[in-house]
Amino acid sequence: MTLIELARVSVTYPNAATPALHDLTLTVEEGAFLAILGPSGCGKTTVLRAIAGFERPQSGRILIDGRLVCEGSHWVPPEERGVGMVFQDYALFPHLTVAQNVAFGLRRSGRKGREEADRTVAETLGLVGLNGMEARYPHELSGGQQQRVAIARALAPKPIVLLLDEPFSNLDPDMRGQMREEVQEILLRAGTTAILVTHDHDEAFAMADRVAVLNHGRLEQFDNPESIYHTPSTPFVANFVGQADFLLGRVDDGKIQTEVGIFENVDGHPPGKAVEIMIRPDDVHIMPASPGAAQIVGRQFRGSENIYTMLLPSGQHLHSSEPSTTVYPIGTSVELKIVATHIVIFPKQ
Amino acid sequence: MTQAPSTAFHGALPTPPALGRGTKVAATLLLLGVSLMVLPPLLYLAGAAIRPGTIGALAGAALVTLAGKSLSLAALATIWAMTLALPLAWLVVRTDLPFRDLCRWLAVIPLAIPSYIGALTYIALLGPVGTVNTWLSTLTGTNQQWVNIYGYGGGVFILGLFTYPYIFILVCTALDSTNPAIEETARLLGEGPLGVFRRVTLPMLRPSILAGGLLAFLYALSDFGSLSLLRVHVFTTEIYHQLNTRFDHSAAALLSFVLVLITLAVLVGQRLLWGRRSFVTVTGTARVAPPMHLGRWRWPACALAGVILGLSVFLPIGVLLSQAGSVGQFAEVFREQWGFFKNSLWTAGLAATFAMVLGLLIAYTAVRAKGRASASLSGTVQIGYAIPGTVLGLSLILLYNTYLPWFYGTVGVLVLAYLIRFLTQSMQGVEAALAGINPHLEEAARSLAVSPGAVLRRVLAPIVRPTLFAVWALVFISAMKELDATLLLRPAGFDTLPVRVYIHTVEAEYAKAAILSLLLIAFTALPWLVLTRLRGKKLL
Numbered sequence: 041m042t043l044i045e046l047a048r049v050s051v052t053y054p055n056a057a058t059p060a061l062h063d064l065t066l067t068v069e070e071g072a073f074l075a076i077l078g079p080s081g082c083g084k085t086t087v088l089r090a091i092a093g094f095e096r097p098q099s100g101r102i103l104i105d106g107r108l109v110c111e112g113s114h115w116v117p118p119e120e121r122g123v124g125m126v127f128q129d130y131a132l133f134p135h136l137t138v139a140q141n142v143a144f145g146l147r148r149s150g151r152k153g154r155e156e157a158d159r160t161v162a163e164t165l166g167l168v169g170l171n172g173m174e175a176r177y178p179h180e181l182s183g184g185q186q187q188r189v190a191i192a193r194a195l196a197p198k199p200i201v202l203l204l205d206e207p208f209s210n211l212d213p214d215m216r217g218q219m220r221e222e223v224q225e226i227l228l229r230a231g232t233t234a235i236l237v238t239h240d241h242d243e244a245f246a247m248a249d250r251v252a253v254l255n256h257g258r259l260e261q262f263d264n265p266e267s268i269y270h271t272p273s274t275p276f277v278a279n280f281v282g283q284a285d286f287l288l289g290r291v292d293d294g295k296i297q298t299e300v301g302i303f304e305n306v307d308g309h310p311p312g313k314a315v316e317i318m319i320r321p322d323d324v325h326i327m328p329a330s331p332g333a334a335q336i337v338g339r340q341f342r343g344s345e346n347i348y349t350m351l352l353p354s355g356q357h358l359h360s361s362e363p364s365t366t367v368y369p370i371g372t373s374v375e376l377k378i379v380a381t382h383i384v385i386f387p388k389q
Numbered sequence: 390m391t392q393a394p395s396t397a398f399h400g401a402l403p404t405p406p407a408l409g410r411g412t413k414v415a416a417t418l419l420l421l422g423v424s425l426m427v428l429p430p431l432l433y434l435a436g437a438a439i440r441p442g443t444i445g446a447l448a449g450a451a452l453v454t455l456a457g458k459s460l461s462l463a464a465l466a467t468i469w470a471m472t473l474a475l476p477l478a479w480l481v482v483r484t485d486l487p488f489r490d491l492c493r494w495l496a497v498i499p500l501a502i503p504s505y506i507g508a509l510t511y512i513a514l515l516g517p518v519g520t521v522n523t524w525l526s527t528l529t530g531t532n533q534q535w536v537n538i539y540g541y542g543g544g545v546f547i548l549g550l551f552t553y554p555y556i557f558i559l560v561c562t563a564l565d566s567t568n569p570a571i572e573e574t575a576r577l578l579g580e581g582p583l584g585v586f587r588r589v590t591l592p593m594l595r596p597s598i599l600a601g602g603l604l605a606f607l608y609a610l611s612d613f614g615s616l617s618l619l620r621v622h623v624f625t626t627e628i629y630h631q632l633n634t635r636f637d638h639s640a641a642a643l644l645s646f647v648l649v650l651i652t653l654a655v656l657v658g659q660r661l662l663w664g665r666r667s668f669v670t671v672t673g674t675a676r677v678a679p680p681m682h683l684g685r686w687r688w689p690a691c692a693l694a695g696v697i698l699g700l701s702v703f704l705p706i707g708v709l710l711s712q713a714g715s716v717g718q719f720a721e722v723f724r725e726q727w728g729f730f731k732n733s734l735w736t737a738g739l740a741a742t743f744a745m746v747l748g749l750l751i752a753y754t755a756v757r758a759k760g761r762a763s764a765s766l767s768g769t770v771q772i773g774y775a776i777p778g779t780v781l782g783l784s785l786i787l788l789y790n791t792y793l794p795w796f797y798g799t800v801g802v803l804v805l806a807y808l809i810r811f812l813t814q815s816m817q818g819v820e821a822a823l824a825g826i827n828p829h830l831e832e833a834a835r836s837l838a839v840s841p842g843a844v845l846r847r848v849l850a851p852i853v854r855p856t857l858f859a860v861w862a863l864v865f866i867s868a869m870k871e872l873d874a875t876l877l878l879r880p881a882g883f884d885t886l887p888v889r890v891y892i893h894t895v896e897a898e899y900a901k902a903a904i905l906s907l908l909l910i911a912f913t914a915l916p917w918l919v920l921t922r923l924r925g926k927k928l929l
Contacts, residue, residue: 092577094573094576117581118576119577119578119581124577125573125574125577127570127574128570131570131574132571133571133575133592134571134593135592135593135595144578144588145578193574194574
């Protein structure tokens with residue numbers, strides 16, 4: 041069932057030349073985890089703020105759980121949308137304790153209401169693993185704990201969807217991986233639909249089951265993480281979600297001829313046309329050979345792997361990922377073996 | 390979670406390197422000197438107050454009545470100041486109020502108008518022989534008193550009207566720096582705009598409101614000038630009365646002692662109440678909350694701001710200008726009173742220079758020698774600030790009249806009084822500037838093989854220099870405006886501008902009082918404008 045629907049949504053900020061969002065159409069299924077991925081300034085946060093009701097689109101419509109929240113002059117204010125949000129800087133209420141923060145969005149009228157609210161607070165704090173911290177103030181918590189409070193506070197009123205705006209960017213790198221796993225588990229247990237905004241493709245791939253890549257306010261690709269990585273639909277996406285080389289080729293005889301080999305013309309590009317074929321470092325394997333097809337001109341040791349830079353006779357560079365223990369000296373002449381399970385070809389621009 | 394701006398330094402980086410034994414000795418010597426300046430007058434006052442027989446001179450019941458009156462007046466003035474400051478601050482920071490930047494700038498001006506000048510303008514306007522009464526009497530042909538600003542209510546009105554900027558400034562800063570995401574979160578959790586204000590915005594402003602309120606309260610509690618002109622009977626005016634008309638030193642001492650105790654109780658109570666729970670969230674967020682659209686309330690809100698600014702800025706200045714009369718009259722009074730003007734300038738300038746040098750020394754040792762001596766040093770300096778001017782005047786009279794009669798009755802006592810009262814301003818200013826310097830700067834200089842002395846000269850001094858100018862100007866302004874202690878301590882015939890303003894107002898010579906007031910405001914507003922310009926250029 042479709043839970044969130046954005047149809048041709050456009051947002052232009054006052055005094056801005058280009059729209060922050062342009063004709064964006066997106067859907068999120070119930071229980072799904074969507075990541076909106078893009079460089080800074082691509083409009084990804086604007087999507088969240090439009091769903092939450094902090095930005096008013098100039099055109100298009102937004103439905104939350106089948107309810108129209110925004111179209112033309114029709115407008116539902118943020119407090120009536122049933123949306124939870126976790127901000128980059130957590131935005132905890134500094135004057136309230138952990139328990140009071142979490143209870144903020146709960147109805148506490150009457151004895152029964154209060155009892156139920158207390159129960160929900162205890163449950164939610166248990167969910168995020170913060171029992172025993174009820175009486176602390178936000179400034180007495182660590183970054184990771186503050187984040188958990190922010191998530192608990194957003195989850196306590198049982199929102200239709202949880203919006204996460206770059207929630208891990210303020211954490212230390214070693215803390216980040218741990219919190220990602222924890223948050224994923226919390227959301228799974230709570231069964232909440234979530235939308236995550238991030239500029240980190242590793243984060244998007246690790247957490248989400250759908251990824252929307254945004255650039256300059258436009259949707260570039262909307263797919264599952266594997267497809268985004270292996271079959272990017274534009275050169276921008278190909279570059280943004282991982283390292284990639286683009287080798288020049290030409291369509292000839294139903295195949296694509298390049299200086300490192302011949303590839304299938306999967307998309308049926310017309311004969312004679314100049315194309316670029318995308319090759320990721322993990323598709324390229326090298327073996328020392330003399331004379332070889334290329335020469336090693338650089339090596340980056342990344343711990344778990346070695347990334348080699350090769351110079352091809354035409355002057356183009358190609359990268360290869362090799363195991364961390366495979367070390368060849370710079371200047372070695374090598375033979376290339378390209379194992380491309382997914383062939384991605386773009387017309388030459 | 391806070392992204393610190395690159396130039397300023399926030400947080401717990403290593404403390405700057407201590408300079409060893411030399412600084413400890415310097416701190417102790419400074420402590421000794423400052424203590425000798427501040428503590429003996431107070432101790433002597435305490436001694437005079439609890440001498441047997443003094444309690445009888447003033448019945449306990451009268452004392453309680455007086456205390457009740459002083460405290461309730463200060464409390465009401467504070468509430469009145471909050472009532473003025475809060476809506477104005479919210480309007481100028483958070484809404485699309487017309488002329489919001491201008492309003493924000495104007496709202497600080499009452500700080501440049503000493504409360505006794507504020508009182509003078511309203512007396513000239515609403516006093517028994519003021520403009521309004523005269524005008525209404527002529528209009529109706531009866532000789533009736535229609536309005537009267539004198540008394541308790543007038544005191545509350547005036548003090549609130551001229552102290553609200555203390556609260557306004559702090560609340561504006563707090564509103565500026567609140568993270569808009571906090572209020573947005575509250576919206577998502579189901580609160581409407583009003584609920585957000587009540588449950589989130591207001592509680593987050595509470596520390597600023599209370600801090601500003603405390604300043605206004607202490608000001609009202611210690612004020613003598615305006616309350617004396619308005620003929621209100623509170624501690625300060627009663628002390629002056631006992632001393633100057635009844636020549637009863639012990640009664641004045643007892644009253645002063647009780648007032649000091651009350652002030653200290655307020656300060657200690659404040660520490661106990663909100664010492665622990667300070668939750669100022671200045672997250673370095675780049676995002677600013679979009680201004681709220683007032684819609685059809687835009688112009689009514691503008692009118693409200695206009696009324697507040699009218700009462701506290703335009704009306705007083707207007708009254709002064711209209712009372713001052715022609716340019717010729719102005720020039721004549723200026724010539725006649727030039728001597729007093731000079732007195733004000735050089736005493737204030739001298740006090741400011743002493744305060745600047747001493748403040749730098751104290752602040753430097755306090756930042757360097759983090760020990761018990763330096764902690765008690767700044768504590769001692771702050772006592773001087775907390776003592777009401779009238780009380781300080783009285784204690785200096787009592788002490789120096791007894792032990793150093795040759796010093797008593799000289800201008801030196803006056804300058805000493807200014808120094809004791811305003812040293813805190815300079816010390817805190819320099820201390821904040823020094824503490825704000827990233828210690829890595831000093832360490833970087835040291836690592837470039839520069840001696841500690843050269844670090845002070847080549848790195849610290851250039852950074853602190855604008856602050857030194859600023860604290861000099863700040864103390865100069867305060868000393869120029871000082872009335873309460875000056876009135877008691879001035880040598881015979883040595884009047885200052887505030888004293889002349891006071892005397893002319895008492896004698897209902899409003900034209901002369903107005904001219905001198907305008908001069909005083911001009912000479913205190915001028916350094917103040919320079920100060921805010923420097924601040925605007927981030928030099929402070």
